Every structure is written in structure tokens, then in C-alpha cells.
Amino acid sequence: MDGKGMDALLVASNANILYTTSRFFRGYVYIPRDGEPLWFIIKPSTYESQENVIHVRKPEEIPARLLEMGRQLPGSIGLEFDSMSYSDVERLKAVFPDAKPLNGSAPLRMARMVKTAWEIDRMREDGIHQAEVYRRVTRCYKEDMTDVQFQIEIERVLRLEGCLGYIRTSGNLMDINLGSVIAGDNADTPSPYDFTMGGAGIHPSLPGGANGTTLKPGQTVMVDMNGSFNGYQTDMTRVWRIGELPDLAYRAHECSRSILRACESMSRPGTPVASLYNKALDIARHEGLEDFFMGHRQKASFIGHGVGIELNEMPVVMARSRDTLLANMTIALEPKFVIPGVGAVGVENTYVVTESGLECITVFPEEIQEL
Amino acid sequence: MDGKGMDALLVASNANILYTTSRFFRGYVYIPRDGEPLWFIIKPSTYESQENVIHVRKPEEIPARLLEMGRQLPGSIGLEFDSMSYSDVERLKAVFPDAKPLNGSAPLRMARMVKTAWEIDRMREDGIHQAEVYRRVTRCYKEDMTDVQFQIEIERVLRLEGCLGYIRTSGNLMDINLGSVIAGDNADTPSPYDFTMGGAGIHPSLPGGANGTTLKPGQTVMVDMNGSFNGYQTDMTRVWRIGELPDLAYRAHECSRSILRACESMSRPGTPVASLYNKALDIARHEGLEDFFMGHRQKASFIGHGVGIELNEMPVVMARSRDTLLANMTIALEPKFVIPGVGAVGVENTYVVTESGLECITVFPEEIQEL
Numbered sequence: 001m002d003g004k005g006m007d008a009l010l011v012a013s014n015a016n017i018l019y020t021t022s023r024f025f026r027g028y029v030y031i032p033r034d035g036e037p038l039w040f041i042i043k044p045s046t047y048e049s050q051e052n053v054i055h056v057r058k059p060e061e062i063p064a065r066l067l068e069m070g071r072q073l074p075g076s077i078g079l080e081f082d083s084m085s086y087s088d089v090e091r092l093k094a095v096f097p098d099a100k101p102l103n104g105s106a107p108l109r110m111a112r113m114v115k116t117a118w119e120i121d122r123m124r125e126d127g128i129h130q131a132e133v134y135r136r137v138t139r140c141y142k143e144d145m146t147d148v149q150f151q152i153e154i155e156r157v158l159r160l161e162g163c164l165g166y167i168r169t170s171g172n173l174m175d176i177n178l179g180s181v182i183a184g185d186n187a188d189t190p191s192p193y194d195f196t197m198g199g200a201g202i203h204p205s206l207p208g209g210a211n212g213t214t215l216k217p218g219q220t221v222m223v224d225m226n227g228s229f230n231g232y233q234t235d236m237t238r239v240w241r242i243g244e245l246p247d248l249a250y251r252a253h254e255c256s257r258s259i260l261r262a263c264e265s266m267s268r269p270g271t272p273v274a275s276l277y278n279k280a281l282d283i284a285r286h287e288g289l290e291d292f293f294m295g296h297r298q299k300a301s302f303i304g305h306g307v308g309i310e311l312n313e314m315p316v317v318m319a320r321s322r323d324t325l326l327a328n329m330t331i332a333l334e335p336k337f338v339i340p341g342v343g344a345v346g347v348e349n350t351y352v353v354t355e356s357g358l359e360c361i362t363v364f365p366e367e368i369q370e371l
Numbered sequence: 372m373d374g375k376g377m378d379a380l381l382v383a384s385n386a387n388i389l390y391t392t393s394r395f396f397r398g399y400v401y402i403p404r405d406g407e408p409l410w411f412i413i414k415p416s417t418y419e420s421q422e423n424v425i426h427v428r429k430p431e432e433i434p435a436r437l438l439e440m441g442r443q444l445p446g447s448i449g450l451e452f453d454s455m456s457y458s459d460v461e462r463l464k465a466v467f468p469d470a471k472p473l474n475g476s477a478p479l480r481m482a483r484m485v486k487t488a489w490e491i492d493r494m495r496e497d498g499i500h501q502a503e504v505y506r507r508v509t510r511c512y513k514e515d516m517t518d519v520q521f522q523i524e525i526e527r528v529l530r531l532e533g534c535l536g537y538i539r540t541s542g543n544l545m546d547i548n549l550g551s552v553i554a555g556d557n558a559d560t561p562s563p564y565d566f567t568m569g570g571a572g573i574h575p576s577l578p579g580g581a582n583g584t585t586l587k588p589g590q591t592v593m594v595d596m597n598g599s600f601n602g603y604q605t606d607m608t609r610v611w612r613i614g615e616l617p618d619l620a621y622r623a624h625e626c627s628r629s630i631l632r633a634c635e636s637m638s639r640p641g642t643p644v645a646s647l648y649n650k651a652l653d654i655a656r657h658e659g660l661e662d663f664f665m666g667h668r669q670k671a672s673f674i675g676h677g678v679g680i681e682l683n684e685m686p687v688v689m690a691r692s693r694d695t696l697l698a699n700m701t702i703a704l705e706p707k708f709v710i711p712g713v714g715a716v717g718v719e720n721t722y723v724v725t726e727s728g729l730e731c732i733t734v735f736p737e738e739i740q741e742l
Contacts, residue, residue: 045669
């Protein structure tokens, strides 16, 4: 906020209310550059009174309340240009007519990129739960079931493990239920969304993931199901197979693991994020697997992303990234391959960036397992 | 668009891309006041070529493409001020620097309020699937299970019936997985969200619905689980009980049904939407049930809402509504009561407004059923 000349931030998006308060209410979090944050709460109307809690019916009441409390009105105010609607931002600009409106999304995104110890603990918990669910994936399978039926059983195991059943995403480029299961050639259906992998889905209104493919020998089944158990989430992908696969599939899967090992060993605070992407592409090329790398008919331009409260946080691990790794970032790396006629292969792990490298918090065997 | 002097609409939100094309892609739908709409598609890059499909990499390419096709650039352009981010709208304004930007959200919302015959057919399908799931709710119950465990089994039945597993909502006032199951006193936990009912949820990051309450005799269990099977959705609530309930609970439930019958018989194209709310409140007051009507510790200010692609469409059935019913609107009516120590009661149906009244498309017995 200092660097931007921002006197105060007014947080209103669901994800950032959760980030700044570790709970959710309908209202606004007012964060002055100096002094304690205030919570202006609309709902629930019964929210417990505390020193920093002010009940309001609408945001237009905020300036008068600030003055009553002896606070100065801000000369400039950060609003979430990237995550609040145009109408909502215009309304909030009018609430502070004398304050210069600034984009508050960027500093929040930067702050969220680096996790606190408390946040990393939450994500460790998620990783443990998610691995526990993945341990039970094989038991969800029955012969001749479809990818959708398989996914439904995994969803049930996730929910019984405590998964909240809701994935928060940033922006409007992702519509998703509890994650994605893609089997066989459905992996080669390009997605309109910003996921690395595609899949046709079961209806054109939600064109992603499982499409009703019957699980058959010679196919891979890629499981990328959600791990949000406490408002944070880990992101993890493993691959199962039915019967034997062509050598190319095993080779591409091992290449994904080699890419992860290379990224793990080269990553330190200060490492350019783009170098991870470039290293991954180099390895895939060297193995002659470029045609299948990050998709086949359509390719994703990134191999990983920050993750936390939302599935898609900063940084994005892509060639044109200008970010560098920072200690306590949490990133998911997902070098994947789509093999026509077989399906998707590859591993995704969520990592914490530490001084000595990447610490994996989605600990689960990486080999392709048989269903 | 005529009334607003809007030369063209540029649709970019997921819900409105679905509405205007009956499918989903990443890109923009350009709707001129006169002439055929054009689809500017970013992803999937493999989207089949058609006369109205133009592949672009970014929205900045749109004006040049329009000119190449011999189209005039618009003098004014509608953008989705209410559903696109401030940054996205500013970017699109700059794409058409000479066009006057207008709020395109309002005409889209008005158009979507009244469904086409095709849309109503989709919603009828949803209603049939949703009722089929509700027929199997009793079988999801086992003694001593929690509300969360019960909900998980209902989610599984929903998904096996073909539910897409994703609820589209408008605005940022709803975070929801597949709906809500609330049992006993959890019904009296006020919600920060714009749902009629509350519930604590299982984690403060998603404070709504089931909270892990063990299902016990003397409680109601209200099931309000999603019915989106094809991009549209119906909204339906029924109540189950464990053992016997106090008379007050049965009486309030019958009052909800009386309210629905009254609304059904008074509703015609032209009926003020507010009159439905006022009638409902009158009936509740007359029965001495006002204290429990639409919540107890915190009350919702509406008894219903439009529904379709999104869960919360126009109109909102509330006292200060200025809308009137129109033929082929689809609305959900949900007069509900929260009885302390017992739980929530009441019925929700989705209706089509016809010339002769309301046609219910969520046909399922309304009585409280025993688990």
C-alpha cells in the first residue's frame, strides 16, 4: 500500500474477506495504511459485537462511521478492480467521492501469493486429507463403470473426508464442480477454460472433465479432484490405468516426474518462475514428447500456478512470467501429457517454496497405479 | 436495446455466453441491434468454423474484424457492468474507444427473466430429474447419521441422476456447493449469504447449510438441493422429519402450503410481484406465525426469486419489488419458517407463469415425510 500511495483498502470480494479475516461475512473490511482494520458487517445481522466490528446496512454508511470513530477519511482508496463488478466498484467510488480510487486487487494478489505460517499449516492439513482420499480412489472403481460414475464415488469419499464441496476460483475463466476425472481420448477434447487439461464434460453448458466414457483397458484415468477442507486448498493429480498402456504413456508419465524433480532441485527464493516452465519444455523436447506436452490438439501455456484460497493464484508458471519465487509461496506444478488414444498422464503436486527448495505437501505415490 | 439507444451488446460473462449461444466458450458474443450476432472465440482454439464464428486471441482484435466483414463500428455499446469485473469492463471500453459505454446487464437480465419455450422445456426436464432424486431421499437416511453425511448421500444420488454438480449464481452474495440440508436448531444460524435459510456450515470459510448436527427425533431436516442437469436449474425444497414434531412445526408447514396455494391462485401476467410477498406475510401473520416467518433470529426479506441459468435471477419476490409477473417467467417460491428447537419447515416449488396462473414444474408430495 505504501508503494502505491494507498491510504486505505476497502475489501469486499468473498475471497479477500476470507483472506483478511479468516472467516466470511457479507460486508467490507476497511484496512487503513496505519491503524487497525475495521469490519463493516451487513450480514449476519447477529454477528457478535467486538471493538473492530461495525454493523451497517449499506456501504454508504461507512464514511460517517469512520468520522464518528475519529478516523480521517482516506485521500486515496484501493478497490478490487479485478474481482468486483464494474457496478460495485462505481458504487464504492461514490461512497468515497473525495478519495482517489486505485486498483486494490494487485497488492492483495501480491500479499496472498506469499503464505503465512498459519496459511501453510492449513494447506498442509488439506494435503493430508487429499492424500487420504487418493488412497481410497482405487476402491471407488468397478469394472465397466463410466468416468462420471467413478468421479461421483471419488466426490463422495472427498466429502466424507471433510471436503467442503466448493472450489473458489479467481476471475470468470473457470467453472468447476469438485475437480476433473478424464479418461482415454476425452483428454484430447480442448477446453474453453483456463485449466491445463480439457475434457468434454457431460453437457455443453459445462464443457470440462468427464464425459461419460466407459472405462476400458488401455486407457489412463487422470484424477485431479479438489482438496479444500478449510477454505484453503491443495491441488494434486495422479493417474490410474486399466490394464496395460503403450510404452509412450509410461515414458511420458516418467518425463512428468523428471520435470518435477528438476523443478524441485532448481527452485529457490529468487529463481525466475519462467525458468521452471522453460526447463519443463526443454526436458519434454529432449525426450521427443513436445507434441503431447500440456495437451495435444490444444496446449496450455503454463505448467503450474499459485494456489491457496483460490485454485488459481499468483504466480502463473509460464514462459512470459516476470515473477521470481519467494519463500513461502505455495505453487502447484502439473507437467502433463495427452497421448492420443490413451489419455492424459503426468503428476501434479502442491509445494511450499522454502530456502532449501520445494517442499511437497501432497505426498502420495506418483507411479501410474492399476485400477 | 432499442429503448436504451444501444447499437450493440458485447457479452462476455459465462452465464450470458451460455444464454446467448446455448453453449459455453471463452470469448465474446457481439449482438448488433440489427443483423446477426457474431461469436468471437478465444478458446477452444479448435472450435468448428461457421459463418458466425471468428477466432481471436484477444478482444482488441474485434473492431478490425468487424470492419473487415463490412460491419459498422457501434456508436454505443452495452457491456455487462453488473457481472464483469471493473478491469474487464475498462478493457472492453478501450476496445471501442469511440462508442458510448452503456450498462448491458439490465437488458440481458430483463430478457432472461422471461423464458423461451426451449428454455422452459429445459427447466421441465430439470424438475423431473430433481423430483426423481427427491423420491430417493428417504433411502439416503440411516439412523444416527449427521446432516452432512445425509447430504453427501443425496449429492451422490443427484450426480448419478445426471446433475452437473455446479450451481451458477449471480453476483458475489452466494457461495454454495450442491445446495443445503439443514437440521434442527442449525436452521436458526443466520447466514451472511443471500439465501432464505442459514445454517452454520462445517467451516467458517463457507458458513451455510449442514454443520454436522446428528439427526435426532423431534427435528426437521430441510432439503434444498440443486437441480441443474442441463445448464438450467429448478429450485425445490421439501422437509423430512425424524419421529414426531411439535404441533407448531406441522402448523407452520401447512401455512407455507397455504401461502403457495394463495400465490398460485392470484398470479397472472400483470400481477405485481410485491403482492405475492405481501399476501404471504398476511397469511403468516393471520396464523400468528410471523415470528418464525422467513427465519427467526435473522429474517430474509424475500419469499422467492426468478431462476434459470442462475439460481438467483429476476424478479425478486419482496415487498419493495416494482416488477409485475410476465407470461413465461420462471420463479421459485419458498415461504419458510424456522421453529426454534425443531428446525425449518416449508415448501419451495419452481413455477412457470402462464395466462391461467402458476404451473408447478417441481412436482413432488409437499407433506412432511418421515425418515
